[in-house]
Amino acid sequence: MIQRAVFLLLAFAALSSEALAKEEQPNIIFILSDDLAQGDLGCYGQKLIQTPNLDRMASEGTRYLQGYCGTSVCAPSRSVLMTGLHTGHCPIRANREVQPEGQKPLPAGTITVAKILKDAGYATACCGKWGMGMFDTTGSPLKLGFDHFFGYNCQRHAHSYFPTYLYNDDKRFELPGNTGKGIGKTYAQNLIADETLKFVRANKDKPFFLYYSITLPHGTFEIDDQGIYKDKPWTETQKNYAAMVTRLDSDIGRLLALLKELKIDENTLVMLAGDNGSSFDPKSEVGKLFDQAANGLRGFKRGLYEGALRQAALARWPGQVPAGRVTEEPWAFWDFLPTAAELAGAKIPAECHPDGLSLVSFLKGGPAPKRDHFYWELHEGASLQAVRFGVWKAVRNGPESPIELYDLKTDAAESRNLAAGKPDLVAKAEALMKSARTEHPDWPLVQKRAGKGKKKK
Incomplete structure (x- = not known):
């Protein structure tokens, strides 16, 4: 009887410990904005574009001056974020289109942060833009750890904010009245923003991972309402761009407000980043007016100077991430996978060899992890x-x-x-x-790409 009682006591303690560990798993939201630059946000010095919600997020959390993207165009930067592999090892190292729709897919068996978190008991969703493989390929988000997907799969399709269709999981649904050419009844971001709130509400009582991959403010520069910028003495493109950044800000504000409403704010880490640094030549129509080079860095999208690699980056987690902190210590997208795994108490699979280092201590106010390069x-x-x-x-x-x-x-x-x-x-x-790199037949080092034509976004 005594042995049985001891056994039952130990079993109960083990179950209680496991339950406690599950309770302590924080929700994780990573907001990836397409082409958002440091120079777009008031908290980084922007004077003409209003971003009150993100400025408040910075004051309630930490702002990073040397947060590095995966690389300076969409697909490889996102692939780095998802896999924890920098572009010397990542299976995707450039934008490569696949006809009639989609991009070169992540290969079968790729370990993603979503897969690790799903295996650790998290509900997982990607809302917005994917760009790492269509649903009938090995790169489908639904095959790589995401329970739910909503939005654009193909980044080329995502250039339209009034598309003729979107996807709910792998099911295409039409948007009647939209032309796909800047005119329509339905602004896609409205649907995507609503879906993120729906996912959070549905999963408020269990740990969740939301990869909120917002297309704003990437061109084509289309908006359904120029709002406070309508009467500015600017070009239509400049008005639209400013309105797109402010729309991004308001949609993130809605998400942060919901976390408070549901009383899960203090158990939710929210990170925000752009997928590359500045997207504009400082002499361009948008870059010149909004002074995106105000941070004094050289270069922009499709280069590897600091202006192309350092992107807007914020983290907020009340009671965990220090409020009002501004740091120049560096980190990079490939650090996100080991960070999320540590927060979830999840084991990184043996076949996964991330290049990144966990940022958990750094997020909570400690020094950035030391690394060779x-x-x-x-x-x-x-x-x-x-x-x-x-x-x-x-x-x-x-x-x-x-x-x-x-x-x-x-x-x-x-x-x-x-x-x-x-x-x-x-x-x-x-x-x-x-x-630092692994040779790969798809990514040889060349002085000039054969057949290189017009640059793709």
Whole structure:
């Protein structure tokens, strides 16, 4: 009897411990905004575009000045976020379209953050844009850990804010009255925003992971209501862009308000980021008016200078993430998978070898994790490579191009190339560029991509 009583007591304790662990699993929301730049937000210095909800999110949480994207275009940056692999190892390292619809898919068996969290008991959803494989391919979100999908699968399709159809899971549904060319009755983001709230309400009593992949403010620049910008002395494109950023802000505000309403605010980590840095040449119609280069960084989308890689990044978790903190310590998209796994108490599968490091301690106010280097590559034209080690940043704009070297501590704008006087550091950068990547037949290092035509977004 005594042995049986001890056995039952131990079994109850084990069950109680497991139940307690489940109760302590926080909800995780990652909001990925398509092309949102630091320079778009008031909390980063924007003066003309109003972003009160995101500014408040920054004041109630932490704002990151050196949060790095996966790379500076859509599909590979998102793939890095989902897999925890930087672009030296990630199976997707560029935008590659598949006809008639979709992008080059993530391969079968890819371990994603959604898969890890689903296996740990989380409800999982992706709302917005996917861009990593159509539903009949190995890259379908429904085959890679997501219980639910709503929005655009194909990033080319997502260029229209008045599309003729969207997807609910893998089922296409029509949007009558829409032309797909900037005119219609239904603004797609309205449906996507509503779906995120629906998912949160439905899963408020259990841990959930929401990947809210908002298309705003990516071009084509279309909006159903210019709102407070309607009478500004700006071009239509400038008015639309400002209204799109403010719409993004208001939709995130609705989500944050719902968390409070449901009383799950203090058990929910919300992270926000753009999928690349600035999207505009500072001399362009949008870039010039809104001064997206106000942070003083060089470069923009499709490059590997800091202006293309450092994106707007915020984190909020009341009582856990320090309020009002601003930090220059760096982190990168490939850190999200190990971070989410630690928060969920989930084991990372043995076949998954993420390049990232957990940010849990950093999110809660500690120092950023120490690492040897950060690495990026991109294959949109010439194969670009960049590596950061300590304060040093090296960029090579093609395998036959010289390596440039910058001291980010004294020259974040990357205006002074120090390569000529630092041959030892150039040699170290070249060695890292070689060792940090795995050769892949789909992603050879080339000086110019064969058949390269018009640039795709």
